[in-house]
Amino acid sequence: MISAGKKSTMELLREEVESLLRIDRLPHVWCPGCGIGITLNAFLRALIRAKIDPNKTVVVSGIGCTGRAAGYVNMDSFHTTHGRAIPFAVGIKFARPELNVVVFSGDGDLFAIGGNHFVNAARRNHDILVIAVNNFTYGMTGGQHGPTTPTGAYTTTTPYGNPDRPFNIPHLAISLGAPYVARWTTYHLMQLQNSIYTALHRKGFRVIEVISQCPTVYGRRNEMKSPLEMMEYFRKFSVRKDDATFDEMELTYNGRIVVGVFRDVQGIPTYEERYNDIIRRAQK
Amino acid sequence: MKPGYYFWSGDIAAAEGAIFAGCRFYAGYPITPSSEIAERMALRLPQVGGKFIEMEDEIGSIAAIIGASWTGEKVMTATSGPGISLMNENIGLAAMTEVPIVIVNAMRGAPSTGLPTLVGQGDLMQAKWGSHGSYEIISLYPDSVQETFDLMVDAFNYAEKYRVPVLFLIDGMLAHMYEKIYVPPEDAVERIERKRPTKPPGEQLIYEPDEDLIPPMPRIGEGYKIHASGLTHNEKGYPELTPQAQERLIRRLNDKIRKHAEEIWKVEEYRTDNADVIVVAMGSNARAVRTAVDEARKEGIKAGLLRPITIWPFPYKYIEKYAVDYIVAEINYGQIYHKVKEYASGNVELLPKMGGELHTPQEILHALRRYKK
Amino acid sequence: MRIEIKFGGLGGQGIITAGYITAKAAAIYDGKESAFTQDYSAEARGGASTSEVVISDEKINYPQVLHADYLIVMSQSAYNDYLYKLKKGGVLIIEEDLVKPDERAKDFKVYGIPATRFAEEIGNPIVANIVMLGFFTAVTGVVSKEAMWKSIEERIPKRFLEMNQKAFLKGYDYGQKILQESS
Numbered sequence: 001m002i003s004a005g006k007k008s009t010m011e012l013l014r015e016e017v018e019s020l021l022r023i024d025r026l027p028h029v030w031c032p033g034c035g036i037g038i039t040l041n042a043f044l045r046a047l048i049r050a051k052i053d054p055n056k057t058v059v060v061s062g063i064g065c066t067g068r069a070a071g072y073v074n075m076d077s078f079h080t081t082h083g084r085a086i087p088f089a090v091g092i093k094f095a096r097p098e099l100n101v102v103v104f105s106g107d108g109d110l111f112a113i114g115g116n117h118f119v120n121a122a123r124r125n126h127d128i129l130v131i132a133v134n135n136f137t138y139g140m141t142g143g144q145h146g147p148t149t150p151t152g153a154y155t156t157t158t159p160y161g162n163p164d165r166p167f168n169i170p171h172l173a174i175s176l177g178a179p180y181v182a183r184w185t186t187y188h189l190m191q192l193q194n195s196i197y198t199a200l201h202r203k204g205f206r207v208i209e210v211i212s213q214c215p216t217v218y219g220r221r222n223e224m225k226s227p228l229e230m231m232e233y234f235r236k237f238s239v240r241k242d243d244a245t246f247d248e249m250e251l252t253y254n255g256r257i258v259v260g261v262f263r264d265v266q267g268i269p270t271y272e273e274r275y276n277d278i279i280r281r282a283q284k
Numbered sequence: 285m286k287p288g289y290y291f292w293s294g295d296i297a298a299a300e301g302a303i304f305a306g307c308r309f310y311a312g313y314p315i316t317p318s319s320e321i322a323e324r325m326a327l328r329l330p331q332v333g334g335k336f337i338e339m340e341d342e343i344g345s346i347a348a349i350i351g352a353s354w355t356g357e358k359v360m361t362a363t364s365g366p367g368i369s370l371m372n373e374n375i376g377l378a379a380m381t382e383v384p385i386v387i388v389n390a391m392r393g394a395p396s397t398g399l400p401t402l403v404g405q406g407d408l409m410q411a412k413w414g415s416h417g418s419y420e421i422i423s424l425y426p427d428s429v430q431e432t433f434d435l436m437v438d439a440f441n442y443a444e445k446y447r448v449p450v451l452f453l454i455d456g457m458l459a460h461m462y463e464k465i466y467v468p469p470e471d472a473v474e475r476i477e478r479k480r481p482t483k484p485p486g487e488q489l490i491y492e493p494d495e496d497l498i499p500p501m502p503r504i505g506e507g508y509k510i511h512a513s514g515l516t517h518n519e520k521g522y523p524e525l526t527p528q529a530q531e532r533l534i535r536r537l538n539d540k541i542r543k544h545a546e547e548i549w550k551v552e553e554y555r556t557d558n559a560d561v562i563v564v565a566m567g568s569n570a571r572a573v574r575t576a577v578d579e580a581r582k583e584g585i586k587a588g589l590l591r592p593i594t595i596w597p598f599p600y601k602y603i604e605k606y607a608v609d610y611i612v613a614e615i616n617y618g619q620i621y622h623k624v625k626e627y628a629s630g631n632v633e634l635l636p637k638m639g640g641e642l643h644t645p646q647e648i649l650h651a652l653r654r655y656k657k
Numbered sequence: 658m659r660i661e662i663k664f665g666g667l668g669g670q671g672i673i674t675a676g677y678i679t680a681k682a683a684a685i686y687d688g689k690e691s692a693f694t695q696d697y698s699a700e701a702r703g704g705a706s707t708s709e710v711v712i713s714d715e716k717i718n719y720p721q722v723l724h725a726d727y728l729i730v731m732s733q734s735a736y737n738d739y740l741y742k743l744k745k746g747g748v749l750i751i752e753e754d755l756v757k758p759d760e761r762a763k764d765f766k767v768y769g770i771p772a773t774r775f776a777e778e779i780g781n782p783i784v785a786n787i788v789m790l791g792f793f794t795a796v797t798g799v800v801s802k803e804a805m806w807k808s809i810e811e812r813i814p815k816r817f818l819e820m821n822q823k824a825f826l827k828g829y830d831y832g833q834k835i836l837q838e839s840s
Contacts, residue, residue, distance in 0.1 A: 022511070025522060055507040060351070071513060071523060076504045078354070079513035079523075080347065081377050087311075087344035091351030091359075092504060094335055095309050099355075099505055117347075120340035275335065282330035291681040291693075461720050462677065462693040464684035572719040645719050 013045070020044045020054055022074045029068055033227025035186035035212030036066050039133050042189060043104065044073070046196035057100040060089040062114060065139040065214075066106030073104075083114030086121045089128050097127065097272040100200070107134040108146040111167050115147070122176035122205045127270040129199050129206045132169065135214035143217025152253040154221040162253075170262045171246045173207040180206035181263040183249070186213060187234035188259060195261060204270050211238075211257055222254065287469045294458035295362075297429045297465055298388050299324035301436025302360050304467070306475050307386070308334035309357040311348035313341050313367060316400040317459040318390035321362040342367035346374040346387065353383045354510070356478075356503040358440050362388035365407050366397065368414060368451075375449050376415030379537060381512040382491070382499065384443035384478055386436075388452045390459040391567075393639030403456035404639040405567065405615035411451040412596045418534055420541035422446065422548055423596035425453040427570045429463035435550075435593070441476040442548060446540060447498055453595065455615075457568040457642060485509065490521035497540035541597055549599040555581065556588035561655035562606055563635075564590050564624050565613045569642050573613060576648035587652045592620070603627040611635050611651050613643050659717070660799055662710040662727040663742055665735030666752075669704075671786030672731065676708030678790060678808045679800060683712040686804030692720035705734060712799065728765075729793060730756055731772065731785070750793055752785070768796050768835060775827050784824035787813075791825040795832025802829065 007015075021044070030036050047057065054075045061070035063082035070077040080088045085105045093101040103110075110118050110132050121128065137155055138144045145155040145162050148169070153162045173181045180202045184192040192210060199206040213219060213230035224230045234257065241248060242260040249258055285300055292300065299321045302310075310325040312318075322338065329336040335352075339345040342363050349359040363371065368389050378385050393399025394406040411423040422442045426432045432454060443450040479500040481488040485507040493499045499519075502508035515523040516530045541548070552570075555577050556562055565573045570591040580587035590606075592599050598620075603610070604627050612621040613635040621634040635651050637643060662679065666672040673695050680693035695708040709722040724744040730736045731752040743749060745764050753769030770792045776785040787809060794805045806825060813821045 022509075022522075055509075056505055058504055071511060074509055076354075076508070076510045077512075078351070079511070079515065080350075081373050081514060084343060084347040084374065087339060087347035088351040090337070090339075090344070091309070091311060091348030091353075092355055094311075094337055094348070095352035095355040095357050095359075096505060116340050117344050120344070271337075275330075275337075279330045279333065282327075283333075289685055291685050457694070457720065460695065462680060463717070463720075464690060568720065571717075575718040642719070642721070644723060646723075 013048070016048050017041065017044050020047065020074050022072055025072055028072055030065060031216040033213065033215050034065070035135065035210070035214070036069065036133055038186040038189065039131065039192070039210045039212060040069050040072065040104070042193040043102070043131060043196055046193050046200060049193075049197050050200045052100055052200060056098065057102065058089070058092055060085045060092070060101065060103050062105040062109035063140070064106040064109050065135070066104065066133040067109055069104045083109055083112070083117065085109065086114060086117040086128070086130070090121055090126050093126055093128055094272060094275070101128050103128055103130045105132065107132060107136070107148040108138045111169065112147040119172070119176055122173055122178045122207070124271040125177060125179070125204045125268060127203050127205070127272050130208070131196070132207060132209045133212045134169065134209050135212045135218060137214055137218040139214045139217055143214075143221065148251070150251055150253040150255075155218070166251055168246065168250045169207070169209045170249045174263050177268070178207050179204040179263065179265050179268045182207075182261040183209040183211065183259050185211040185234035185238055185257060185259060187231050187238065191259070198261075198264070202264070202266065204268055285467050287467050290465050290467060291462055292429055292465050293320060293460055293462045294429050294432045294454050295320035295390065295460065296324050297433040298362065298436060298452070298454060299328065300467070301433035302386065302440070303328055303332060303334070304433070304473075305437040305440035306358045307360045307440060308332065309349060309352040309359040310335070310361065311337045311339050311345040311352070312361045312363065313339055313345050315342075315364050315367050317392055317456045318362040318364050318388060320459070321388060321390075342370040343374065346371040346378075346385070349385050350374060350378050350383050353385055354504045354512070358384070358444065360386040360388065362390065364390045364392050365394045365404070365410070368407060368410060372414040375421070376417060376419065377514045378449045379415065379419040379421060380514050382447035382501070382537070383449070384447055386439050386443050386450045386452055388454065391453060391455045393456070399456075399640050401456060402640040403568065403615060403642060405455060405569065406619070406639065407453070408566070408595060408614070408616065408619045411453060418538060420538045421449045421451055421596060422541065422594070423451040423453060424550070424593060425567045425595050426458070426593065427567050427591065429458070429461065430465045431593075432458065433465055433467070437473045437475065438550070441474070444478040445476045445498070446544065447478060447501060448541060451596070453567065455567045455569075461568070481508065489519045491517060492519045493536060493540070497536050497543065545597040546601070548594055548597060549602070550593035551599050551602045552589070552591040552593060553602070554589040554591070556590060556606060558586055559588035559606065559608055560586040560657060561609045561611065561652060562588045562590050563611045563613055563648060563652070564592070564603075564620065565643070566592055566595065566620065569613060569615055572643050572645040573648050575645035576652060579645065579649050580652040583653070583656070585652050585656050587655070595620070598623050600627040604629075609633070609655060613648060613651075615639050615642070658714060660712045660727070661722040661725045662712070662729070662799065663707065663722045663725040663739055664709070664729045665705070665707045665739045666731030667704050667734070668706045670706065670731050671783070672706040673708045674812065675729070675786045675790055676710050678805070678812055679793070680710040680712070681811070682800045682804040682808035683710070686807045687801055689714055690717050692717045694721055705738065707735065707739065727793070727797060727799065729789060731789065733757065748797060750789070750796065752789070768792070768832070770828065770831055772828065775831070776824055779823045779827060780820055784821055787821050787824040788828035791828025792832040795829045796836055
């Protein structure tokens with residue numbers, strides 16, 4: 001029993017999370033059952049736990065459903081152009097390395113139209129945390145196939161099944177030398193939160209892929225009509241395997257989802273650190 | 285840079301002028317004939333505590349400088365036509381979200397890959413209309429290495445004052461030619477900083493304009509909880525996707541420049557008094573016109589030169605001012621010609637070149653002789 | 658007065674550097690105005706290289722060579738390509754081992770120097786352009802000797818200065834000798 005006037009831990013946490021949201025902008029645009037809100041919640045809770053000053057934290061999003069996340073966080077936040085969240089964030093971080101810069105965007109934004117920026121920013125090891133919500137589709141535009149849509153999946157632009165091959169995002173990030181690479185689903189609420197918490201304490205180009213449900217335009221075309229069915233799929237078909245091989249990380253149509261922290265190494269100099277050396281040399 | 289005389293190319297002068305103006309952040313992607321700007325910035329910015337980064341493409345470059353500008357830095361990128369074509373979407377973002385940035389375009393022969401090393405003036409209209417939608421930018425175009433340096437201070441001042449992208453045009457000739465240049469002492473020029481919020485966080489609406497239609501600009505990391513979006517937004521910065529919000533925002537974005545146009549206009553009027561015919565020319569192409577005007581005057585032709593230094597907003601009142609015939613000499617197949625036609629009362633003749641070389645004094649003189657009375 | 662100078666030769670002969678040094682000498686050390694341009698399009702034509710300098714006491718309008726007062730050529734192809742640019746009565750300076758003028762040269766005042774051979778004698782053919790600049794300075798007087806040398810000094814890495822000084826003086830002295838002989 002909780003006595004009147006005294007708030008429970010849950011209530012306090014809820015208030016804290018709400019303080020990081022632009023409550024005056026709610027309700028949000030996301031569909032009932034969408035996984036983006038779950039991911040955003042995990043991010044905000046991790047931020048609170050990590051005791052990171054929200055006034056020194058910047059959230060940058062691109063375009064699309066996930067791209068709207070920047071619009072709801074009560075921090076310095078930027079809703080940029082399609083695909084350009086990463087270079088926009090690079091500009092902020094490079095100009096002010098003391099800021100905590102988070103890119104929160106979707107799979108199409110980060111890996112199709114923004115793919116070039118992703119690979120080059122990872123290669124340079126900018127000190128940025130990328131939370132990549134992968135819902136297998138372009139939700140905002142009505143469910144077309146994207147760079148992460150599994151082969152064989154049905155979307156509005158793959159009416160006979162997807163002939164295309166999806167990105168293996170952790171594989172891609174690791175190959176580019178990203179020091180922290182993890183994948184979770186929206187079912188793995190605590191693991192996701194913990195992973196973001198850890199990543200917030202790491203340096204360099206950190207990538208967390210979050211497999212998320214889009215029941216409205218993806219699930220219903222692919223044998224999962226409700227959010228619950230999609231979550232069921234995530235629960236039943238996901239396996240934690242931190243030392244997964246690249247092949248094991250690959251996602252197949254309604255197949256197994258290998259989750260885990262695939263890479264967590266420290267001490268790789270970031271671009272921003274290396275540039276400090278450049279400044280020192282130039283001023284000698 | 286120590287005050288004194290230097291022997292620089294237009295590219296070097298653009299880079300040094302930017303640093304002199306206070307630019308401390310540059311992101312860019314190499315492209316002829318602007319690459320020497322990037323090279324100079326890579327060398328010089330870290331010396332003055334600034335930052336230089338070579339990005340993966342022009343789109344990344346402009347996105348990076350827009351982001352960096354929100355931290356309070358004066359920022360620049362440089363490219364040429366193909367790069368501007370790629371940057372245009374984000375030029376629209378900067379216009380829509382009112383971010384001070386300076387973009388140098390060293391114009392070369394175009395369209396497409398065109399004449400990479402040679403002069404062109406085919407991007408004059410693109411500078412104004414490159415991104416989608418109705419918006420205003422400011423565009424400046426010097427004609428010498430010295431003016432490139434000097435005008436860079438104005439470019440940054442305009443960007444900061446009006447919170448607008450400034451497209452700083454040079455051309456393939458100017459970019460690569462070397463001339464003597466005087467660098468004044470640091471304190472010889474006025475540097476304008478963007479307006480800062482006067483209210484504390486929580487009370488300041490991010491896009492609440494003052495009477496001059498320009499909102500003060502907070503920096504990232506100061507607690508203002510900025511939200512900026514390329515979506516149509518209200519004074520809080522929040523998306524408001526209604527015709528009413530669009531009407532209010534787009535009118536203001538345009539009017540904040542249009543209402544200050546006369547402050548922004550810079551025009552050279554050379555021997556235009558009592559002229560019967562005036563040549564309109566810009567950038568390095570205007571230089572031959574001065575010679576031709578002098579020669580024509582010797583022959584009894586009352587000729588003059590009108591050189592818009594501010595290309596956008598177009599200084600139309602200077603065209604209206606003279607009841608003369610105009611010759612528009614530009615290195616394209618008719619761009620500014622159409623603007624001159626819009627405001628001229630007399631005849632307007634186009635003297636085009638498709639690109640690769642300047643008009644010679646002789647060519648201009650030849651055209652002027654047809655106006656001998 | 659407007660003076661127009663055109664340099665021509667092959668890539669690697671230091672044609673661009675020669676133009677730059679001359680223009681800077683005039684502008685910075687002789688206190689005049691100058692404009693230096695290089696013809697990038699020439700690079701596409703199989704190693705041809707050319708640069709242009711305009712010098713004046715007043716602000717320079719048109720920045721390129723229209724009718725050259727001086728043409729300095731260090732290759733036969735440059736002679737063939739650019740001779741038409743030289744105005745009648747203008748000064749033609751040639752690398753005499755590499756350029757064989759034809760009968761058209763009679764319209765001009767011609768000075769020749771074996772700049773590459775001299776450079777080799779000094780120790781490196783790479784300073785042939787500096788020999789040529791010394792020669793140009795002596796026979797034309799367009800730029801003062803002091804200004805030209807200061808401009809070379811500014812441009813050349815310190816460890817090569819001695820060799821370049823020898824080259825410059827070799828060309829300069831040879832030029833003076835030629836002038837005396839012809840007067």
